[in-house]
Amino acid sequence: MNLWLIFWALMLVVAGGSFAAITVVVTVRGFRDLRQWFASLSRQNADP
Amino acid sequence: MNFTPVDWAIVVGYLVTTLAVGLVGKRYVGTVSHYLVAGRELGLYVGIATLAATEIGTITFMYNGEFGYRYGFAAFAPALISGLVMIFVGRTGFVIRRFRDLRLMTVPEYFEVRYSRGLRIVTGVLVALGGILNMGVFLRIEGEFLTVVSGIDSRYLVGVMTAILLLELVYTVLGGMVSVVITDFLQYVLLSVATILVSIYAVTFAGWGHIVSKVTTVMGHAGFSPIANPKFGITFLVWQTLLWLSLHTCWQTTAMRVFSTKSAETSKRVMTWTGFIFLGRGMLPMLWGIAALTLYGTGALHRGVPQPVVAGQTLAPIDAMPAMLAHILGPGVRGVVVAGMLAATMSVNSSYLLGWSAVISQDVILPVRQALGRGALGARAQIFVNRIANLFVSLFLMFWGLYYTPPGAVYLYLNITGTIFLAGAFVCVVGGLYWRRSNVLGGYVAMLAGAAGAIVPFFILKWNENVTGFAAFGLALCGLVVGSLLGRGER
Numbered sequence: 001m002n003l004w005l006i007f008w009a010l011m012l013v014v015a016g017g018s019f020a021a022i023t024v025v026v027t028v029r030g031f032r033d034l035r036q037w038f039a040s041l042s043r044q045n046a047d048p
Numbered sequence: 049m050n051f052t053p054v055d056w057a058i059v060v061g062y063l064v065t066t067l068a069v070g071l072v073g074k075r076y077v078g079t080v081s082h083y084l085v086a087g088r089e090l091g092l093y094v095g096i097a098t099l100a101a102t103e104i105g106t107i108t109f110m111y112n113g114e115f116g117y118r119y120g121f122a123a124f125a126p127a128l129i130s131g132l133v134m135i136f137v138g139r140t141g142f143v144i145r146r147f148r149d150l151r152l153m154t155v156p157e158y159f160e161v162r163y164s165r166g167l168r169i170v171t172g173v174l175v176a177l178g179g180i181l182n183m184g185v186f187l188r189i190e191g192e193f194l195t196v197v198s199g200i201d202s203r204y205l206v207g208v209m210t211a212i213l214l215l216e217l218v219y220t221v222l223g224g225m226v227s228v229v230i231t232d233f234l235q236y237v238l239l240s241v242a243t244i245l246v247s248i249y250a251v252t253f254a255g256w257g258h259i260v261s262k263v264t265t266v267m268g269h270a271g272f273s274p275i276a277n278p279k280f281g282i283t284f285l286v287w288q289t290l291l292w293l294s295l296h297t298c299w300q301t302t303a304m305r306v307f308s309t310k311s312a313e314t315s316k317r318v319m320t321w322t323g324f325i326f327l328g329r330g331m332l333p334m335l336w337g338i339a340a341l342t343l344y345g346t347g348a349l350h351r352g353v354p355q356p357v358v359a360g361q362t363l364a365p366i367d368a369m370p371a372m373l374a375h376i377l378g379p380g381v382r383g384v385v386v387a388g389m390l391a392a393t394m395s396v397n398s399s400y401l402l403g404w405s406a407v408i409s410q411d412v413i414l415p416v417r418q419a420l421g422r423g424a425l426g427a428r429a430q431i432f433v434n435r436i437a438n439l440f441v442s443l444f445l446m447f448w449g450l451y452y453t454p455p456g457a458v459y460l461y462l463n464i465t466g467t468i469f470l471a472g473a474f475v476c477v478v479g480g481l482y483w484r485r486s487n488v489l490g491g492y493v494a495m496l497a498g499a500a501g502a503i504v505p506f507f508i509l510k511w512n513e514n515v516t517g518f519a520a521f522g523l524a525l526c527g528l529v530v531g532s533l534l535g536r537g538e539r
Contacts, residue, residue, distance in 0.1 A: 004121065008124050008272065011128060012331055015127075016244075016247060018325070018327065018328065019240070019325055019332065022321060022324055022325055023240040025093070026093045027240075029092075030097050037087075037090060037091065041087050042076065044082070045078040
């Protein structure tokens with residue numbers, strides 16, 4: 001039981017830590033992605 | 049009523065912003081490809097945000113919370129499998145790389161490319177059936193969450209459900225995938241903040257030591273080991289691995305994100321990083337459920353677990369987690385969390401509405417028209433058909449959500465309804481991509497055997513979920529192999 005508990009506690013730290021870290025990175029860099037995507041869609045709509 | 053004016057202001061502010069942002073998307077929609085797959089131009093970070101937001105809803109928090117409440121730390125096993133399998137798919141490009149290269153818009157479309165138009169239609173019907181039944185329980189459970197946390201009278205559940213559906217329907221119908229992706233980004237940020245906040249609150253209030261002690265007392269070794277737990281065992285773990293492998297490759301809403309990325313390489317990176325998010329997507333709400341068990345699991349034993357008792361009232365295990373949030377979150381924080389959960393709800397529902405209606409329009413209505421000798425539809429007409437399908441799916445969801453209550457754990461109900469088409473679709477897709485001898489007859493037998501293997505044992509014979517899931521995948525595989533060997537060679 002102790003081994004399972006240690007394993008799940010470790011997994012929980014990895015899961016929580018990566019969830020928080022990826023959220024920060026995606027929030028900051030996602031805006032640039034969105035701008036590029038809008039520009040691309042506008043170009044596609046402008047092309048006949 | 050648990051909500052203060054500050055909480056209401058936060059929630060209303062979020063709803064107004066989402067609607068406004070969602071409506072912006074309409075101006076960018078010029079073609080069917082914009083409407084369904086965002087013009088195939090999504091970059092890495094927006095790709096991660098939209099994929100994560102699509103697959104993290106209030107329903108996800110609710111069923112994972114319930115799973116944690118019922119099975120303790122052992123419940124973490126499927127969450128771990130879901131994340132690891134996604135990372136594997138992302139790293140190897142298994143199925144998704146070839147899917148992206150084929151420039152598809154829906155999963156059943158592949159069946160016409162590889163097998164036949166008839167099989168595409170059959171698959172489309174099964175995908176839509178399984179997908180809509182799967183989504184059918186979302187609204188009720190999400191409505192329950194919101195009424196429990198906010199303290200709105202449960203008599204207004206139908207009104208809350210209808211309001212949620214109408215809001216997301218407006219921007220999904222008008223702006224399609226473009227609106228869905230823009231709102232997904234906003235919703236991803238908000239739901240992530242809410243997830244982190246709730247996790248901190250839950251562990252702080254329940255206490256790690258008390259959590260471990262409660263699981264030990266109530267469940268013993270079975271509360272930690274998924275192998276020792278009688279509900280799980282090796283068959284469950286193998287079924288979950290197969291199920292998540294099929295979900296991450298053939299689930300329509302996930303696959304639409306793969307189809308929407310700039311390139312196959314981008315889709316692989318999106319999948320890999322979202323795999324890490326999936327670890328938290330499962331484990332964190334399961335932890336909230338275990339915290340709820342620790343704080344409120346004092347009632348009579350039901351299936352080996354004490355029922356939650358909150359303020360003298362006995363609740364269902366699935367309602368323990370939202371009841372805990374209503375008690376432990378302070379004013380302001382509660383508003384942020386509910387706004388985050390609403391964000392999660394709307395991002396999932398809008399994507400699912402779009403996903404299943406896309407299958408109905410692109411893989412059932414349009415191919416049937418072609419088979420009847422009608423001419424192809426133009427872009428505007430196709431978008432119109434998609435919008436009508438959206439409305440149809442929404443109406444069905446309202447009625448199914450009102451009148452159907454899933455038996456047992458919701459997580460397992462969702463798994464089984466997904467398996468109706470996933471078993472056959474996954475086997476056919478993998479066979480079609482990697483086995484030259486798979487053919488049309490094998491495809492039909494696999495799809496029908498997979499669906500029968502999920503529906504008959506679960507809904508009629510009342511077998512338990514992991515045996516049912518195992519049977520469905522096994523029958524689908526046998527069906528593809530036997531049918532293909534008996535059929536007329538490769539196509």
